[in-house]
Amino acid sequence: MDERKLVRLAQDGSEEAFASLVRAYQARVYSMALNFTRNREVADDLAQEVFLKTYLALPKFRFHSEFGTWLYRIAVNHIKDYLRRKGRAKEVPLDDVREIANAGEEETLVREKERSAEARRGLVLKVLQALPEKYRVILTLRDIQGMPYDQIASVLKISPGTVDSRLHRARKMLRLKLGPYLTPEGGYDAV
Amino acid sequence: MRCKKAEQWINRRVDDRLDRARTAALEKHLAACSGCRRTAQEVRSLVALLRRDTDVEPAPGFLARLQPRLREERALVPLLVWERWCLRAVPVFLSLVLVLVGLVALGPSETTTLTQSETLLLENRIPLTETQRLFDTAKSEDRNMMLIFASLEAPAARRLP
Numbered sequence: 001m002d003e004r005k006l007v008r009l010a011q012d013g014s015e016e017a018f019a020s021l022v023r024a025y026q027a028r029v030y031s032m033a034l035n036f037t038r039n040r041e042v043a044d045d046l047a048q049e050v051f052l053k054t055y056l057a058l059p060k061f062r063f064h065s066e067f068g069t070w071l072y073r074i075a076v077n078h079i080k081d082y083l084r085r086k087g088r089a090k091e092v093p094l095d096d097v098r099e100i101a102n103a104g105e106e107e108t109l110v111r112e113k114e115r116s117a118e119a120r121r122g123l124v125l126k127v128l129q130a131l132p133e134k135y136r137v138i139l140t141l142r143d144i145q146g147m148p149y150d151q152i153a154s155v156l157k158i159s160p161g162t163v164d165s166r167l168h169r170a171r172k173m174l175r176l177k178l179g180p181y182l183t184p185e186g187g188y189d190a191v
Numbered sequence: 192m193r194c195k196k197a198e199q200w201i202n203r204r205v206d207d208r209l210d211r212a213r214t215a216a217l218e219k220h221l222a223a224c225s226g227c228r229r230t231a232q233e234v235r236s237l238v239a240l241l242r243r244d245t246d247v248e249p250a251p252g253f254l255a256r257l258q259p260r261l262r263e264e265r266a267l268v269p270l271l272v273w274e275r276w277c278l279r280a281v282p283v284f285l286s287l288v289l290v291l292v293g294l295v296a297l298g299p300s301e302t303t304t305l306t307q308s309e310t311l312l313l314e315n316r317i318p319l320t321e322t323q324r325l326f327d328t329a330k331s332e333d334r335n336m337m338l339i340f341a342s343l344e345a346p347a348a349r350r351l352p
Binding site for chain 1: 198199202203206208230232233234236237238240241242243244246247248249250253254256257258260261264278
């Protein structure tokens with residue numbers, strides 16, 4: 001069934017229609033929460049709370065944007081609130097980064113080569129979590145979730161130009177912290 | 192091209208947001224600038240590491256765990272659907288009120304002023320009989336007094352324009 005129709009039915013109180021919307025978006029919302037928190041249980045709780053909030057706010061949804069965009073906005077704001085409450089936005093000193101990187105290197109020497117990329121990814125995500133909130137949010141939405149620019153602009157209520165400049169700055173910050181660990185195995189000669 | 196501009200374009204190129212002409216200019220710059228080449232490699236590497244092409248599914252029974260919570264919320268907010276209907280009804284109600292007000296304001300106005308005879312008829316009194324009763328009064332003093340009182344009452348019952 002057409003999503004718009006499902007939303008209208010859910011607004012009129014149809015449990016089945018809302019369940020269909022949850023099924024359609026649960027993986028996306030859960031992944032978003034997981035990318036921000038890196039904790040499956042917390043991500044599950046957050047995703048559930050996001051859908052509860054969405055359900056309660058549904059009568060106020062006026063189709064000014066796509067339902068998905070509106071839902072992601074609720075999700076991003078809810079996750080940001082959680083992270084603020086938990087005080088996750090602490091700076092990770094560069095020494096810590098080096099330690100994590102070394103641990104990753106040791107592991108890659110011992111284990112399979114495939115584990116290397118995952119270890120490096122873990123390191124990148126760890127450093128990403130220490131970035132200021134607005135940069136962490138934009139990197140998560142764009143580089144991890146792969147969300148299009150215009151949707152990010154709509155979710156965060158900022159202009160596409162701001163998305164562009166903020167993303168540029170965020171990647172630069174991350175590169176400056178991780179640069180030495182990115183280049184050797186980057187494997188990309190051409191842009 | 193300056194390296195600062197090249198760095199901006201590298202980011203856009205990674206996201207496939209750089210047109211052909213600029214891509215060509217960037218390639219030319221990268222061929223000559225080892226610093227920007229390194230930046231390009233780092234950005235590519237970073238984005239490749241971060242990107243997750245598929246979403247991760249939550250633990251099984253996500254919806255089953257959510258539904259009791261939804262019912263709980265629904266019990267706490269029983270007017271949720273009702274509120275929505277009320278919100279829809281507000282403009283309908285307002286437009287009905289406007290239509291009624293308009294009908295009352297623009298409709299024909301009828302003044303229902305009765306004549307003196309009509310008033311007497313309505314009160315089940317026959318004017319001639321009333322007058323005759325005045326003249327039939329035996330005592331002249333009484334008759335005069337009744338005529339005076341009748342004349343005083345008359346202006347109140349006069350036909351209005």
